[in-house]
Amino acid sequence: MKKGHQHIHPGMARVGNLSVGKGHPVWLQSMTKTDTRDTDATIKQCIESFEKGAALMRISIPDRTALQHFTLIQKKIRQAGFQNPLAADIHYRADLAIEAARVAQKIRINPGNFVSASKRENIASSEHPADNYKELTYNELRKLTDVCNNNGTAIRIGVNAGSLPTHIIRKFGHTSTALVEATAEYLEILENLGFFNTVISIKSSRIRETVAACRAMQERMQVQGRLYPLHIGVTEAGNGISGRMKSAAGILELLHSGIGDTLRVSLSESPVNEILFGRELLKHAGMPRVHPNTNYNHKNKHFNIYSEAKTPDQLIADVVWQFISYKNETINDLTIKAPGISDQGIMKNVSDQLLQVSGIRIVETEFVGCPGCARTEMDMEGLCGEIKKRFSGLPGLKIAVMGCMVNGPGEMGDADYGLIASGKDSLILYKGQNPIGKYPDIKSALHHLQKEIID
Ligand code: SF4
Structure with missing residues (x-):
C-alpha cells in the first residue's frame, strides 16, 4: 500500500508526526520570514517558534536554491532534536512542488497560481476556461499527488481571496462563494487522483468573507460527508493591535463555532509573536464565554x-x-x-x-499588511509601523502594505492605496489596482503617498 493512503480517515490528515483534525488538538503554526537561503536565520526562527508552541512551520520555496536550503534546514532542525513537521510554500512552480514533496511533510499550494501565469492566461481566453483549467490542473497535480502518496506528504490547498482562478471570479465574483467553489474544485481534482491527505484553508483579509467562506465550506463538507481538516486564519492582517484584533475576530468566531483544526495568526511581525498571540486565542477559546462583570x-x-x-x-x-x-x-x-x-x-x-x-463604527484608517516571507527583503514590521505613524486617524481609508510583486498586487484586495516592495528598499505605489509611481526608498514613497492622500 502506498504510504499516503495509510491511516487517513475522513476529517483527518497526517502531516509528518502530527495528526490533524478529527478530535486532535487545534495546532498552532507560523511561517518563517527569513530568506530561505539564510539557513541559520531560518533554523533560528523555526526553533524559537517550536519552543514557544508552534506544532508546524512553513517555509517559502521560491526557487530550486531555496529548496536545497530547505533540505539542509530540515536536517539541522532534526539534529537539534525537533521532529515538528515542515511545510514548503510553493507558488507558480508545479515542478518545484513535486521536488519539495519528496522532502517536506506538507506542500502548500494555491489553486489561483499553482499552474504558471502563461498557461493560466491561455486558458482564461479559451472557449471553455473552466473545463480547460480543471484538465490542466488535473494533469499538473497528477505527478505531485503520486509523489505525495509515495512519500506520505500532505497537501494544503491554500485558497486566498487575492489570487482566485479567473474562471471562478468570472462566475462568482469576489465573494465567499467564489472561495468555497475554488476549494471544492481542487478537492474534487485531488479526490479524482486518489489523494486524500489534504488540509484546506480559505483566507481573505476581509474578516466576514473569511468566516462566511469557512463556515460554508465546513457545512458543505458535512452535508456531502467528505470531511477534511480546516486551517484557519485571517490573511494580511498587518501588525500591532489592529492586526491582532482582525485575527482574533476571524479566528475566535470560527473556533467559537467549533471550526478549525490548525491556525495561524498572520502578523507583519516575528513568527514567535504570531505563536504567542495564537496561544492566547486558543486559551480563550477554552474559557467561559463572558466575565460575570460584563x-x-x-x-x-x-x-x-x-x-x-x-x-x-x-x-x-x-x-x-x-x-x-x-x-x-x-x-x-x-x-x-x-x-x-x-x-x-x-x-x-x-x-x-x-x-x-465589529462594524459598529469606523474610527480608524484600515491597514492591510502581508506577514512577509522569503519573497521579500523589506522589513515589513518597520514599514507597517511607519505607515501607521503617518496615516492613522483617517477613517474610511484603506492602505495595503505588501512585501513582493509576485503576490502583492493581487492580494492587496480593495485597498484605496497600496505600497508594494519591489526590492530591498524600493516600493511601487498603487492607487486602487493601478501603479502610479516607483520610488527608490521608503521615505520618498511615503512622501508621495502623503501627497496623494492628504495634500
Ligand atoms: S505578499 Fe508578502 S507574504 Fe505574500 S508572498 Fe509576497 S512577501 Fe510573502
Whole structure:
C-alpha cells in the first residue's frame, strides 16, 4: 500500500508526526520570514517558534536554491532534536512542488497560481476556461499527488481571496462563494487522483468573507460527508493591535463555532509573536464565554466588557471572545474595563479596533499588511509601523502594505492605496489596482503617498 493512503480517515490528515483534525488538538503554526537561503536565520526562527508552541512551520520555496536550503534546514532542525513537521510554500512552480514533496511533510499550494501565469492566461481566453483549467490542473497535480502518496506528504490547498482562478471570479465574483467553489474544485481534482491527505484553508483579509467562506465550506463538507481538516486564519492582517484584533475576530468566531483544526495568526511581525498571540486565542477559546462583570444595557444598547487581562494580547483575545457572545445584539457603543492594563493609549486603541472590526463604527484608517516571507527583503514590521505613524486617524481609508510583486498586487484586495516592495528598499505605489509611481526608498514613497492622500 502506498504510504499516503495509510491511516487517513475522513476529517483527518497526517502531516509528518502530527495528526490533524478529527478530535486532535487545534495546532498552532507560523511561517518563517527569513530568506530561505539564510539557513541559520531560518533554523533560528523555526526553533524559537517550536519552543514557544508552534506544532508546524512553513517555509517559502521560491526557487530550486531555496529548496536545497530547505533540505539542509530540515536536517539541522532534526539534529537539534525537533521532529515538528515542515511545510514548503510553493507558488507558480508545479515542478518545484513535486521536488519539495519528496522532502517536506506538507506542500502548500494555491489553486489561483499553482499552474504558471502563461498557461493560466491561455486558458482564461479559451472557449471553455473552466473545463480547460480543471484538465490542466488535473494533469499538473497528477505527478505531485503520486509523489505525495509515495512519500506520505500532505497537501494544503491554500485558497486566498487575492489570487482566485479567473474562471471562478468570472462566475462568482469576489465573494465567499467564489472561495468555497475554488476549494471544492481542487478537492474534487485531488479526490479524482486518489489523494486524500489534504488540509484546506480559505483566507481573505476581509474578516466576514473569511468566516462566511469557512463556515460554508465546513457545512458543505458535512452535508456531502467528505470531511477534511480546516486551517484557519485571517490573511494580511498587518501588525500591532489592529492586526491582532482582525485575527482574533476571524479566528475566535470560527473556533467559537467549533471550526478549525490548525491556525495561524498572520502578523507583519516575528513568527514567535504570531505563536504567542495564537496561544492566547486558543486559551480563550477554552474559557467561559463572558466575565460575570460584563453586561449589555438593553436600553441604550451599550456593551460593557470587563476583562481581567494583564497584557494587551490577553485583552484583545478576551474582549473579542466576550463580544462574540453578544454579536447578535444591536450594539451602539461599548466600554472596556480592564484594571490590569494601566496604559490608557492601549485601552483606547483596543476599544477603537473592536468598534472597527465589529462594524459598529469606523474610527480608524484600515491597514492591510502581508506577514512577509522569503519573497521579500523589506522589513515589513518597520514599514507597517511607519505607515501607521503617518496615516492613522483617517477613517474610511484603506492602505495595503505588501512585501513582493509576485503576490502583492493581487492580494492587496480593495485597498484605496497600496505600497508594494519591489526590492530591498524600493516600493511601487498603487492607487486602487493601478501603479502610479516607483520610488527608490521608503521615505520618498511615503512622501508621495502623503501627497496623494492628504495634500
Ligand atoms: S505578499 Fe508578502 S507574504 Fe505574500 S508572498 Fe509576497 S512577501 Fe510573502
